[in-house]
Amino acid sequence: xxxxxxxxxxxxxxxxxxxxxxxxxERLAGGIWSVPVPIPRSPLRYTLSYxxxxxxxxxxxxxGWDSDEGWAALQAGLVAAGAKQEDVLGVVVTHVHSDHxxxxxxxxxxxxxxxxxxxxRDALQPHGPADGWLRAHHVPxxxxxxxxxxxxxxxxxxxAQPDVLLEDGDPVPVKGRDLRTVWTPxxxxxxxxxxxxxxxxxxxxxxxxxxxxxxxGLQRPGSSPLAAFLESLAKVAAYDExxxxxxxxYRFRGIAARSRRxxxxxxxxxxEIVAAVERLGSPTIWQLAANLTWSRPWAEIGPMRxxxxxxxxxxxxYLADRGAVRWSGDVVERxxxxx
Numbered sequence: 001x002x003x004x005x006x007x008x009x010x011x012x013x014x015x016x017x018x019x020x021x022x023x024x025x026e027r028l029a030g031g032i033w034s035v036p037v038p039i040p041r042s043p044l045r046y047t048l049s050y051x052x053x054x055x056x057x058x059x060x061x062x063x064g065w066d067s068d069e070g071w072a073a074l075q076a077g078l079v080a081a082g083a084k085q086e087d088v089l090g091v092v093v094t095h096v097h098s099d100h101x102x103x104x105x106x107x108x109x110x111x112x113x114x115x116x117x118x119x120x121r122d123a124l125q126p127h128g129p130a131d132g133w134l135r136a137h138h139v140p141x142x143x144x145x146x147x148x149x150x151x152x153x154x155x156x157x158x159x160a161q162p163d164v165l166l167e168d169g170d171p172v173p174v175k176g177r178d179l180r181t182v183w184t185p186x187x188x189x190x191x192x193x194x195x196x197x198x199x200x201x202x203x204x205x206x207x208x209x210x211x212x213x214x215x216x217g218l219q220r221p222g223s224s225p226l227a228a229f230l231e232s233l234a235k236v237a238a239y240d241e242x243x244x245x246x247x248x249x250y251r252f253r254g255i256a257a258r259s260r261r262x263x264x265x266x267x268x269x270x271x272e273i274v275a276a277v278e279r280l281g282s283p284t285i286w287q288l289a290a291n292l293t294w295s296r297p298w299a300e301i302g303p304m305r306x307x308x309x310x311x312x313x314x315x316x317x318y319l320a321d322r323g324a325v326r327w328s329g330d331v332v333e334r335x336x337x338x339x
């Protein structure tokens with residue numbers, strides 16, 4: 001295996017991903033079950049929910065998007081695992097995005113506890129209006145209504161509040177199982193991975209995916225999500241002997257290699273941003289984002305422009321903290337610019 005290559009272990013999952021269909025429900029190491037829960041109208045197509053059994057019942061990790069189809073898929077996964085709804089003790093969410101936390105409320109209403117990191121609990125608090133956030137970053141008026149609607153679709157209207165808070169290193173409360181919290185901020189402030197050393201696995205949520213680079217976006221002032229993400233990548237690289245169980249795509253080995261590849265990706269993005277600022281002069285965040293390289297041409301990104309703006313800001317914040325650029329208001333300038 002080359003230094004920055006991974007080894008795919010979810011062969012059936014990879015084949016399903018390539019074919020554009022749901023992967024199979026599978027029993028994995030340590031008696032863990034992988035259950036695909038569909039995401040409506042999304043290129044991600046599904047969340048990989050995990051059922052982790054203990055002596056007193058099982059825990060559902062990232063139950064998925066709240067839809068009748070998703071609920072049916074999760075219930076079918078329980079049946080495949082030889083379990084019933086009554087066997088579910090609790091839910092652990094790696095983070096509170098809708099495709100992970102959506103079904104938590106249905107499970108909680110049936111009597112299960114819900115666990116997350118304290119910073120994710122704080123992220124559940126109401127945000128300001130989406131259109132205000134977009135205007136603050138000079139998004140054209142003819143773009144705002146559509147993009148604000150996209151933000152609204154991904155905000156849970158009545159999310160499940162946590163019953164259990166998990167700090168870094170805390171055990172998940174399930175008997176007969178040593179399941180530990182690994183705090184990995186970056187994709188969100190309270191994102192966590194889950195370590196099951198006995199089973200030889202690390203559940204990586206969205207922090208570490210085999211092919212996709214997770215969005216690292218600046219949503220609130222006063223933080224540097226990219227700095228946190230890079231630190232978290234170094235942290236999980238220490239678990240290189242384990243199999244990675246991500247929330248999307250497919251299982252793999254090579255945690256350290258994938259971490260290095262993601263670090264290199266962000267280093268190149270930072271270099272691209274500095275070069276773009278040099279070329280454009282004093283761009284706004286919107287102008288800067290429109291002049292960067294994305295997986296599709298800017299004109300074809302559509303609603304994903306919201307993530308592009310947030311990710312551009314995260315990189316600018318990181319660069320400004322290191323003196324590589326200056327960021328004042330919504331204008332980005334060369335670090336040597338007079339001012």
